[in-house]
Each structure stands twice: as C-alpha cells, then as structure tokens.
Amino acid sequence: MPKVKITVVENGFDKEIEVEVPEGSASWTPPSESAVLGKRIVRLDAPEKVSGRAKYTYDINLPGLLHGYILQSPLAHARIKSIDISRAEKMPGVKAIIPLDKKEVFYHGDELVGIAATSMNAAEEAGRAIKIEYEPLPHVAYIDQALAKGAPQVFSDRPNANPKPETRREGDPAAAFKGAKATVTATYETPVICHVCLEPHGLVAQWNGDDELTVWASTQGVHSVRGDLATALNIPASKINVITHHMGGGFGSKFGAGVEGVMAARLAKKAGAPVKMMMTRRHEFHSSGNRPSSLQRIKAAADADGKLVAWEIDGYGSGGINGGAGYPSPYVYRVPNQSRTMRDVFTNGGGARAMRAPGHPQGSFATEVMVDELAYQLGIDPVEFRIKNDPNELRHRQYRLGAEAIGWANRNPKPGASNGAKKRGMGLGACTWGGGGGPSTPVTVNIHPDGSVEAISGTQDLGTGTRTVIAAIIAEELGLQPNQISTKIGETRYGPSGGSGGSTTCASVSPAAKMAGVFAKQQLFEKIAPKLGVKPEQLALRDGKIRVTQGGPAGKDAKWDESKTISWKQAAARLGMEEVSARGQWIPGLSSSGVAGVQFIEVEVDTETGRVQPLKVVAVHDCGLVINRMATESQINGGVIAGIGFALLEERVLDRNTARFLNDHFVDYKIPGTYEMPEIEVIFTDQPERGVIGIGEPPVIPLGGALANAVYHACGARIRSLPVTPNKVLAALKGLRQQDTGL
Amino acid sequence: MKTFEYDSPETLEETFSLLGPDGEGATRPLAGGTDLLTLMKADIVSPDRLVNLKRLGELPSGIKETGDGVTLGALTTLTEIERSPLLRRRCPALTEAASLAATPQLRNMATIGGNLLQRPRCWYYRNSLFHCWLKGGDDCPACDGQNQYHALFGGGPCYAVHPSDLAPALLALDAEVILKSRNGERRVSLSEFFALPEEGRRTETTIREGELVTALRIPPHPEGTRSTYLKAMDRKVWAFALVGVAAAVRLEGKRIEEVRLVLNGVAPVPWRVREAEGELIGSEVGGELFTHVSETALKGARPLEHNAYKIPLLKTLIRRALETLTETEVPSG
C-alpha cells in the first residue's frame, strides 16, 4: 500500500508520521458519481434544534446549580485601591465571592469580582454590596483622542501607538503618482463592531472531587478551553472533560475559557456546587471581543488604461486594550508601487478578538471604495477596472458571473441617474481567504454487528454543520445515508482536535473522516469476506447494500454476481462478535487552501430620508469541493447577513468624554432584521479537483465596500465611513447639493 | 434589579390606597411592563412595590365610539389599536403610529397608558452610571456627548426626545387624557399632559403622584378630516424614531381649513409647530407651499453637534405627510 507522510500533534509537539493509504483512496469520488457528497443534505441536528431538544450550554441545569455573575468596572480607566466583599459575602443566597487579582482597570466593563449565588438576582444584589474604591485615571475612547498630543496613556509602560512605525515600500510610489492619470486621496473609517453571538459566552462547571472537572462550554474550541482551564487551575488536562454539543455562534470570539470560564470553575470549587456562568448581554458586549476599528488615509492612483499604479496608506486601527488591529491594503489588487504604514492604537475599550475574517472586512471596505472612486474618475466600468487590476483568474470569471446575475449591463452607468427621490444603484467588492486544513483532528469510525455506525471526533460544531459533514463523508464511503451515521463530537474525551477558526474545520475534518471511512470499509471487507467465501477486493458498498463480483476486483467495470448481494445489516451481522474500529487522519491531497469570491449588491436609496434598502445580493464564491451544498449556501447567506450589519447598522458607541459604552444593548446596538435582508443569490464556482476548502469567513468580507459603492452609484453620495446611516447619507447629499449650487 | 413587592388589586379603591403617598416612586403602577421593567432591570428606577393594573375591572377597556368621539381605555394594547377598524377609519394617524412602533411581541404587551408615560431612550438616561440632570443630577452628558438621537427644540437642561410614536399622533388628533385619583377625575388636553421637564419636575408629563390614566378621548372630527403618521428609522422596523411627523388636515376643495402638525423625535415632548400650521390654514394646496411650511416648521431648530441630519429628514417627512393628505381634493360645499 502507498504511504504518505503527515505531521500530527502529539503532546503539543509536531511529529511527522507515515500512514498507509489504500490504493486510489486519496482522492474524492467525483461529484458526478457520488451519492451523498455535494448534494443538499438536511442538517442531522435540525429536528433537535427546531424542536428545542438540542441542549446548549445555557440549557444545562444540574442539581444545586449556582448562578455566576461578574462585577464589572463602571470606569474606563482607574486604579483599584481596595475591594471590600465582607458585606456581600453575608447576603442571603451568596455562596462564593472571588475578587480578581487586579490593580488597575482599563475599560468600562473590565472584570473585577466573581460571585456565585442561588439566583442571578442574589448575585447581582451582592455585586451592589461590594465596596470598591477607585482612583480614576484619564482615558481615551477613540483613535484620534489616543493620538492627540499629550493624550493620556492607556498603559503606563507603552505608548498608545508605535511612534516610529515601519513603512513597507514596493517600487517607487512618488514617481508613479507624478505620472498617473487619476489620483484620489481620502480617509476611510470603520467602527468597532461586536460579534453578537446569540448565545453569550459562558460555561457550566462541575467538580467531581478535588481535581476532576466537567465543563459545558459555549465554545468553538473544546480543547483550547480545556488547555486554558488546566493551566489556570493547575490540574491535569486529562482530568477535564469539556462538552459542547451545540453552541450559538462564536465568529472567532469563543476559543478560550475566558475570565468568566476560569472564574466559574474557581467559584464552583469554593462553593462546593456547580456554577453556571453565562455572560449577561451587557457583559457580552463589553468583554467578549470585537472587530477592531480602522482609520485609513489612502492616496491611490491609476493610469489612463485603468491600471493601478500607486497606493499609499497611512493606516490605524484600534482593538481597544488589545492589539491585532491590522488589515490588508490594497487587499486583492496588484499595485506595483506601494507605501504602507500601519499602527495599532490602544484605547480604553474592550479588547478585540478574532472576528470572522480578521482584518479583511476593514481592508476590503477602504480598498473597494477607493478602487471605485478611481474607476468613476477615469470613466471606466467598475467591473472592468477590477478585472484589470485583480491578478486572480478565478475571480475574473466570478466578476462576469456576478455581473450577469445582478444585471450589471442594464444599469445606467451614471451615478444618480434614476428618476425620483428613491434611486437604485449597484456596487461590488471582492474577497480572498485561506481556509486550508491540517492534521489536527482525527476521526474514528466504529461499525457494530447490528449495523449501526458511529463516528467519533474531538472536533466541535460551531453551528456550521460539522456533525453533518462527518456523517455525510462516511455515509458516502460506506454506501449509506448520513442519518445512518451517529456522530459523536464536541467533547474533549473524544480525542484531539483543533479549534474551529479561520475556516479550517471542514478542510481538516473532512479528509480525516474520509480516511476513517476508507479504513473502516477495508476492515469490514477483510472481516466478512472469508465468511462470504470471497476475497475482500471483490466487495463493494452502495445504496445500503454489499455487492460481490463474479470473481475480479470490484470497480466500475466489474461483473457483479447479483445473487450474492446482501443488505448492509446482513453484512454487518457477519462481523459476529468482532467490531470494526478504524481511525482516519488528515492526509494531503484531499483539501487545499485559498478561495476567491465576489459579491454584488443592488440597493435603493431614499435620497430624502437617507435610508438604504438592500434589494439583491449576488454572492459568487468557490470553496473547492462542496460537501453539503445546503449548508454551504447557508454559510454564505449568514456571511451576507453579517456583511449587511457591518455595512448598514452596526457600531459600538463609546461616549467620547467618559469612554463608557453607550449602546451595550439591542435597542441601540442595531443588528439587521428580516426587513434589511435582500434577495440573496448564491453562485458556486465549484472546483472539486482542489478538494475541501473552508467557506466560513470569505462571504462576510465584501459587502461594506460593495454597499457603499452601490449607494454612490444610486445617488452620488460617496460614503467613506461605515455604517452607512441615514445621517451620513443625508450629510453627503447635502454636501453634494451645496457644491452643485455653489453655496 | 432591586427586589420588590407585587400587588394585583381588583378594585380602584384598593389600588389608590396601595398607590398612596409613600413618597417619590416608591410604588409604581404596572401595565404591560415593557418600559417599567426595563428601567428596573437597568437600575434606573427601583420601586419597592408594583401595583398591577391589568386585573382592574373598573378601568375602561377597549376602543369605543360615543357621541363624544372615540374613547380608548388606558389598558388598550398597541396591537388592539393597530387592528381596530374603527380607528383606521376615524384616525389613521394613530393606526399607523401603532403599527410602526416597537415589534409585534411588544405591541401585544404595551398599553397606550404606558406608552404615553414611557421614559426617554437617551442612552445616558438608560445607563445607571450617568447621574444626569433628568435623574436628579446636575448636568447633561448628552449636551456635549454622543447626541445624534437628541433634541432640536426645547432642549436644556435635558436634550432627550420623547420616544412615543403614538403621542404625536394623538396630539395631532387633539386627544385628551382622563386621569383619576382618590380625589376624583380630571381631564387634560394632551398638550397640557406633556410638558418640558423643569427644575422641580424632572419628567415629561404633568401626571401627579397617585394618579392613574384611565382613558384617552379623541374628539369627533368633522367629516373629511384626514390624518397620517410618518416615521424615519435607521432600521426598517424595531427602532425608535429618528424623527416622525403626525399630521391631521381638513380640506375644503383645495383650501386647508384646519391642520395640526406635530413633530416627533425633536424635543423632550411631542412638538407641535403652530407657526407652520398658521401658514397652512386658509392656503391653497400647491406650488411651493409645503416646502415653505417645512422650512417654517424647522426655523427655530437648534441642532447639537451630531443631529443636524434631523432637519432635512423632518422637512422631507413634513412635505410627504402633507402631500399624502392633500393628494386628492375634497369636494367643497
């Protein structure tokens, strides 16, 4: 049998191992021949979810369960002089109080004291009884405040921004600007937005004795939560089981145990009772991460042919008290002469965390609007302009497909040309992402003599349908239907796994599931062939049956002995007392990395009220081999919805004077609803030969820029800052009219 | 949220004795709870006791037409208002306002009495960490803060805007409020019921301690009176008004005989623009009339740092409201 070398993680170290791979198995069945893969497969857990039977962390109730609560800082920056919990500890229902070891708080909402009590109300009452003495310190809420001369420092040992940032140069931008036909200089801004997981962060912690811990967590990484807890609590990871059977969204913010998770475990130990610590919505807004803001000063130029020649960016971004606020620019476009300076800026705001396509939505917004500005200035069709400057050939095809689907050719290219107060316009944007897999997550398949099949893996389903992906791949291999595979995932005790982030889960888990299926089938054949009086290579599985050849090896051109065909159940019964148990690892060749996407949007702008209504989105994406077409479409729909939120509504508002979070609730932090939703048309440019690639992040990227460009096309209002609110549209239109009339 | 006691009396007498003079806000009547409970959970108000009104048989309920106009019991829900064929016929502005308010779930719970008495949505007010003027403090952090949703008129010391969509519609319909306390009944016009908060009364209404709203009365309007309510939001539904306009108009031929024009989202109380009304009365519809009127309506506006966009927005809504109401002529005679 051929062997392939792969790298696996063992005890935290990369190790190279060789695995044997049966002939011909290291490639996917072509979509035309597959029975399950690439079809529209209904999620296996759909009935559980829609009937409410699915248990989320929030639903876990245990005898004697206590409610955890974390008291947060009311000030954006302060020194902690003292914390007095003595009165609170004596209050009815209060079972444990643990102050965090902190000398200073750095943002409104910074965590201070953990409380466990018999009810949430008792815990909150206890919070009110805790006396904390603060020494208020000066603060900064926004980038401009943080960069002002003499601005207060967020951290006493570091400046708010690197005073001497590195500038990356390619070519000779200064010379290129001189020779250019069109040059635009503009400043673009995107706000901090929050992940808004509908199930907040949190977990339920239950101790069994002194050092055994069971945890139900809302997480996209059961293993990273276990690792965090083992380190923080100083107990062996082997004594912790983290469970996530269902979870309500993470988007990059739910990898670790978090302050709340470690606190829940500590409170549970101190109180001698299980503790449920789900963040309140307010706490969730404050402390569970966000997408950093960006402030992008860009000067860009193109020649008369519409080729981008120079790109200069002076970029800032703030992830509050965290770094990681960088973004790509000029994103997907090729510009020979560039000068790029990026700085992370500290502000007194809750810290950023990875958020669905970190950096890309910000970079894409400014780049796409700038590219649009240049295209209009040169009078070149924005689609053609992109094709001239985007080196990716797959995207060239996608631009054409998208343009066709949205009816680009029928639009009047002149901005604001349609009659009346309500005007329609179209815009577009592009995206790219990695989404490759790796050998983090083995899958085990067991076939029982009663014919039942289980697939076991330590991965988790963060809502994307991982459970169904695993079942579908194994079903394909065994000639069964996905609902015949019972998939057990979402527990650390099911084996190692990487976190579900960076759109890597599907590309990591699918090859492992495929190989587990291949090996299970091989074992099954080896075990039952002697009992059927044939050779293993004479057997084949399809449509819930085992077929036997007349003598030669099974395959496309084989001659079958139909009289020997038996059902799956009969075949499994031949196992007798023996079970099949096979483990599959990720191997190269079944997945790849790097996707392309393009989104078009048509909007209607009421030029008298400034309201923008999205009418239609065409999302053209590739993700290699599509495993479950329905779930993949669903990912793209979800990305589009989140993209509309970013483009149109979402913004964390801090008070400039106190740096307090003003809209930390759903009345004022507006997420899109059904009425904001356009018709969404998803177009796949399948590339099955490339194997599986992730699609979680790319569809969230392009709409910020695409929508702002559509608004410009509709009415001539150039919006350079998200979200595109009525306020900004009206201001831009007013500015425009003033220009027109010379006032 | 502070823990509290809860009573659910069945008679008005008992209710009044429970509401008794325990002092400022110690006991609060509870209707749908959609505002009061939110305020309690956010630690903005912390009553010791809630007195449920929903089991009070003596409070007039529902929507009724009498010789004296249309009466709405205080406990009428926004859903009942939205669905009432009578109101749709007599006072479409109110139907439209109700259907544009909040969400279907909230409208099922929210009562008209509570809607008039709801407190501002100013995000400084709704955050217990700001002890702002309206809550008894010394200053207004919105004044030089994040004031994109704040007032153009009547501001200072408080710049919050009244959040109700129904109040401006009712004001345009010239409604009056019927109030009851142990001392008996009194009736006040809606324009007196609402009043800019002042030093000694930091609320938007003139209801007295221990008083209940029992009903609203919309007087009969002459045949041919039309009304409408327009609302601008930054999301299509489930958003408080950026601004709103309620208008009631009676035409004779092309001439405007009678008009009431009320702006929403511009002041701590629904804001009637009488000078603009004056320009309309007796004028013939057409030409630049509505553009002029919308300019007049916004003449005294004093925008803050972030809310100037409300001015063009209001001008549009005023023009659109008047246009819809006068699209077709009323045969004179």
Ligand SMILES: Cc1cc2nc3c(=O)[nH]c(=O)nc-3n(C[C@H](O)[C@H](O)[C@H](O)COP(=O)(O)OP(=O)(O)OC[C@H]3O[C@@H](n4cnc5c(N)ncnc54)[C@H](O)[C@@H]3O)c2cc1C
């Ligand atoms: C998310 C959200 C969105 C909303 N959007 C809108 C909107 O778009 N437009 C809009 O107009 N409104 C909106 N509202 C407000 C909603 O309409 C009001 O909260 C509701 O009408 C209040 O009625 P209630 O019966 O629930 O009052 P409650 O909350 O029970 O009471 C409110 C106040 O009135 C007092 N009170 C109630 N009834 C009486 C009475 N009969 N006599 C004396 N005092 C009384 C209470 O003591 C309390 O002080 C929204 C509310 C929420 C929560």
Ligand code: SF4
């Ligand atoms: S506008 Fe009124 S409610 Fe808002 S902060 Fe100022 S005083 Fe308080």
